Amino acid sequence: MRAVAVKAGASSPEVVEIDAPEPDDGEALMRTLRVGIDGTDFEVLKGTHGGFPEGDDYQILGHEAVGVVEDPNGTDLEEGQLVVPTIRRPPAGSNEYFERGEPDMAPPGTYLERGIDGAHGFMSEYFTSPAEYLVPIPAAFAETGILVEPMSNTVKALEHSFSSRSVFDWNPETALVLGNGPLGLLTLAMLDSTVERSYCLGRRDRPDPTIDIIEDLEATYVDSRETPVTEFADVHEPADLVYEATGYAKHAYETVDALAPNGVGVLLGIPDDWTFEIDGGRLHRELVLENKALLGSVNSHLRHFESAKESLDRLPDWFLDRIITDVFTPEEVDQAFEGGDDRIKTVIEFGTR
Amino acid sequence: MRAVAVKAGASSPEVVEIDAPEPDDGEALMRTLRVGIDGTDFEVLKGTHGGFPEGDDYQILGHEAVGVVEDPNGTDLEEGQLVVPTIRRPPAGSNEYFERGEPDMAPPGTYLERGIDGAHGFMSEYFTSPAEYLVPIPAAFAETGILVEPMSNTVKALEHSFSSRSVFDWNPETALVLGNGPLGLLTLAMLDSTVERSYCLGRRDRPDPTIDIIEDLEATYVDSRETPVTEFADVHEPADLVYEATGYAKHAYETVDALAPNGVGVLLGIPDDWTFEIDGGRLHRELVLENKALLGSVNSHLRHFESAKESLDRLPDWFLDRIITDVFTPEEVDQAFEGGDDRIKTVIEFGTR
Structure with a gap:
């Protein structure tokens, strides 16, 4: 079968021909429909995040996928089910985090x-997977289901954010999303029913498709070159919730200033190391005196x-319709990984339902 | 009556003779038993924290108090009740935070x-107070009840800490308390039944009464001159809970390193402004990849x-017995505010039950 992979020593993806996987006991076999590309894929290509499977000199990319069950292989899934x-x-031997269904909390x-x-990847x-790690989705999500994984991170x-504010009366009215990439935009759309006013920070010039989406969501675009995060509260209003999806390390600390x-x-x-100055005394004091988290x-x-x-x-x-901007075949992998400001979410389509 | 106050322009407290307060409607009149001294009192004296009551050229100190109801003045309290x-x-006109009983969340x-x-102060x-701001305590707490206020901050x-970890399985085994002042020691003692192993960081040489208390609580004393917070996890073990009570701004950021x-x-x-360098990229990344708060x-x-x-x-x-180290009369106010490493909690005693 064809797979999009990065080989040892390479920094760009290519199509490789490998044997199709065979499901083990408890695993189902899926035929892949679509796989989304995100920033982490580029970090994997650069070699700054993660690592190859043990013993292999290549890694199949992709972690935002939709597949259709081709062979349930004795699991409870049904053939044709989208997942x-x-x-x-779990690594060899599993561990407590997987045993209690909280792999996201595994260090x-x-x-x-x-x-x-x-x-x-997918x-x-x-691809094959133990059935317990497959989430059935409706057939109507064949094209958009690749968004479920990034959205689950926001969920x-x-x-966690709401639980941290659950012992007092907290009704967030305003949210600031830092970053107008796909995750930022998805979060902005998800927050639409939660807060009254929302803002999304980026550094793009108009005309720009992400700014258009922000404004069509009735949110306010904040150009970080005009209004840095440190000035957001003064220029607009303090935000009850700040969601950082930029990976720009200074934003973590500047968030304290933007918060109500x-x-x-x-x-x-997930930024790289970066040493810089902060007014650590003032930020510490504001965290405390204003009960910020x-x-x-x-x-x-x-x-x-x-x-x-x-x-x-x-x-x-x-x-x-407007967030999934580009769909490529596996053979168009070079174009798919090109990036560009006119793209929001790019997917590679292996097949249709 | 006698009161311990700081006058405008002064930076040390003195005994002043003023009229005893008269309770308004809804207020009770208390005869004061004891008032504790803490770090905030010294900040008030320096003029770096808070401010005088409007229109007055002095401020009565003290916020950790125990009184006995002298005149219930029509409230539900009974004469002789300890509070x-x-x-x-609330400032003039009150506000939503006080109305819903969450003045601690008021900005x-x-x-x-x-x-x-x-x-x-008290x-x-x-002193007088609306009955709704008085917490009845048993008669047995006449001498120790001044600890209720600092302990309430830890509660x-x-x-808040536990609620922030409430949506996943979290059973803290280790706690690190930063600071061996009265609040740090009270917290260490309060955590005794919550965690299996606890540590308390200070910068004192032995023999020292706070180190003795730490060790008698079966906790481990961590000398920050030998083991800075950044090295705590390596030298001892990562802490599930870190409680910062030093006001030393770098500790806020170093806490990320100490956390499990x-x-x-x-x-x-509540530190003053202080600008310094941090590896903000690494700390941000560790907060994220390890789900720290x-x-x-x-x-x-x-x-x-x-x-x-x-x-x-x-x-x-x-x-x-060992945390309340020094008891002075109001006339001994100079000695009471002298401080010193042999003192833990100093109180001024106005009377006994």
Whole structure:
């Protein structure tokens, strides 16, 4: 079968011809429909995130996938059922986090991540997975279901955010999303029913398709070159919730300035090392005197995928049509990984339902 | 009556003779038994925290008090009942935070604080307070009840910490308390039944009464000159919970290094401005990849006082005997505010039950 992979020593993906996988006991075999590309894929290509499966000199990419069950192989799944696979898998011997269904809380070194760290991804004509890591989705999600995985990360981040504010009366009215990539835009759309006013920060010139989407969501675009995060609260209003999806390390600390009293900032970006100055005394003091919180959040578990599925069903069609901007065949892999400001979510399509 | 106050332009407290307060409708009149001294009192004296009551050229100090009801004045309290007053009071016109019983969540500028910010404290022979801000305590707490207020801050901080970890399986085994002042030691004692192993960081040489208490609590003393917070996890073990009570701004960020995956650091110190370098990229990344949380927490509300009262009842007598180290009369105010490493909690005693 064809697979999109990166070979040892290479930094760009290519189509490789490999044997189709055979499902083990408890695993189903899926025929792949679509796989989304995101920033983590580029980090895998650069070699700055994750690592190859043990013993292999290539890694199949892709962790945002939709497949159709080709062979249930004795599992409870039915042939023809559409599924989204989760990403994390237990290393040899499993561990407590997987046993209690919370692989997202497993610390680094205690999990593999398909398509990212130590395990092949889903960017191939077929993939296998234990049935317990497959989330059934409706047939109507054949094209958009690749958004369930990124959305599940937001579901988890918001769940942690709200729980951190659950012992007092907290009714967030305003949200600031840092980053106008696909995850930022999905989050902005998901927050539409939660807050009254939302803002999305980016650094793009008009005309720009992400700015158009932000404004069609009735949110306010914040150009970070004109209004840095540190000035957001003064120029607009303090935000009850800040969602960081830029991976720009200074944003983690500047979030304290953008937050309203009793607000929570949730961080999802994964920056490289970067030493810089902060007014650590002032930020510490403001965290305390205004009861602010900063939370890190990574990955998600089955419950978050289930909830993301419901969220996806609520997103307007126009939004979904405009967020998946580019669809390529596996053979067009070079173009698919080119990137560009006119692209939001790019997918590789292996087949249709 | 006699009161311990700081006058405008002065930076040390003195005994002043003023009229005893008269209770308004809804207020009771208390005869003061004891008032504790803490770090905030010294900040008030320096003029770096809070401010005088409007129109007055002096401020009565003290916010950790025990009084006995002298005149219920038509409230539900009974004469002779012991009470601990809370600190925050609504400014003119009140606001939503006070109305829903969460003055601790009121942002700066929307509250007065007795003995600290815009309102007289309790360090006087008599004080008045609306009954709703008085927490009845048993007669047995006449001497130790001044600990209820600081303990209530820890109750709130832990409540927020636990709620932030409540959507996944979290059973903290280890705690690190930063600071071996009275609040740090009280917290260490309160955590005794919550975690299996606890550590308390200070910078004192032996022999030292706080180190003795730490070790008699079966906790481990961590000398920050030998083991800085950044090295704590390697030298000892990562902490599920870090409680910061030093006001040393770098500790807020170093806490990320000391935390175990999925851990929470709660900050209570109130540092001055201080600009310094951090590896903001690495800390941001660790917050995210290890699902760590940093929370600021200030003050407390009635429910926390009630819970602190129960916690106080569980603290061993030997601990209480050794944490209140010095008792002075109001006339000994100069000595009372002298400080020193042999002192833990100093109180001014106006009377006995």
